Amino acid sequence: MTIRDGALAVLAADPEIRQAFARTSLGDRSVLGTALDRDNSVMMTTKGSPNDALWACFIRHGWMEEAPVDAELQAVMPQAVRCSLTEQGRRAIPVILPILFAETGE
Amino acid sequence: MFGRRVTPPGQRERAEQALDSVALSLDDISRYVVVAARARGYPEDFLANAARRVRFLEARGLPGFTAFTLEMLGGRSETLQQRASVTRPDGSSGGQCPMIDAVRIGDKLDMIAGLPAGQVAAYPMPSNPLLVVPKLAEYAGPNGIIMMATFYVGGDPVTRVLVDGHRVAVDGPYEAILGAEGFGISRFPEETHGAPALWAASIDSIDFPARGVSSLMKFVEDSR
Numbered sequence: 001m002t003i004r005d006g007a008l009a010v011l012a013a014d015p016e017i018r019q020a021f022a023r024t025s026l027g028d029r030s031v032l033g034t035a036l037d038r039d040n041s042v043m044m045t046t047k048g049s050p051n052d053a054l055w056a057c058f059i060r061h062g063w064m065e066e067a068p069v070d071a072e073l074q075a076v077m078p079q080a081v082r083c084s085l086t087e088q089g090r091r092a093i094p095v096i097l098p099i100l101f102a103e104t105g106e
Numbered sequence: 107m108f109g110r111r112v113t114p115p116g117q118r119e120r121a122e123q124a125l126d127s128v129a130l131s132l133d134d135i136s137r138y139v140v141v142a143a144r145a146r147g148y149p150e151d152f153l154a155n156a157a158r159r160v161r162f163l164e165a166r167g168l169p170g171f172t173a174f175t176l177e178m179l180g181g182r183s184e185t186l187q188q189r190a191s192v193t194r195p196d197g198s199s200g201g202q203c204p205m206i207d208a209v210r211i212g213d214k215l216d217m218i219a220g221l222p223a224g225q226v227a228a229y230p231m232p233s234n235p236l237l238v239v240p241k242l243a244e245y246a247g248p249n250g251i252i253m254m255a256t257f258y259v260g261g262d263p264v265t266r267v268l269v270d271g272h273r274v275a276v277d278g279p280y281e282a283i284l285g286a287e288g289f290g291i292s293r294f295p296e297e298t299h300g301a302p303a304l305w306a307a308s309i310d311s312i313d314f315p316a317r318g319v320s321s322l323m324k325f326v327e328d329s330r
Binding site: 002003004005006007036037038039041087090091092094095097098 | 165247248249250251270271272273301305306307308
């Protein structure tokens, strides 16, 4: 199965991705584009946020992984969630992003 | 204390180097691209894309702004309409504008990506073909593939630039990218060669020859 076919199969099988993406703002989504564009990028959000829901989907499919939150950040921001892209995600997410953007009229 | 008569080793070189180059941020580069491309007569809709593509290259360590500057300064004897054509005014083929050519190549990428593994689509080489590479990245990402631009010198494939949507890899000397005599495009066969190590953007500013910036600005002023 090609990377594209694999990514499309995941998108078709997991309706939560579309639902979570639809709840994100343009600002939320811009984080993904920036992360894809940069090496070693780590993204941060808060538990329960739209991005947290979307990233949880991506983690489920091996496209992202949770990164540790250091104690200092944890102390001032207990709800912090940090995530980074996996190699698989760096290939799969660019496949589905244009589709999700098109579906949400962006 | 201040009576030193001899310039410490390296200081003169460093001073000369400082005069010879200017530090440009990626935003500076975008502005120069927009101003110069506008002066050359490219349509307004085209400018932001041109800037984004040059920026894509420079942020990943590829000499996109050099290629762009060479493109603006070279071929000035031709009109933009002539630059858009694969045929030169003297009847020869190749040397056309790579940024306009990228649009044309974009329509052929489905066919090129569908070629058997290892087969390269040869094409009349545009001038400064590096400027086509971001278009390959734009195609590769949504299709989940890696595209490969091959730069030939003396008929030999010397340097390959690989791109997925956001990342690049370079195999071979960088000099061949700007000095290529031939250019080919293909899909990188991951199924036989494995996944290459690609890198995303990590560069925010570059040192660029001051003469290049000066020539580009003179070109803009002369175009008014």
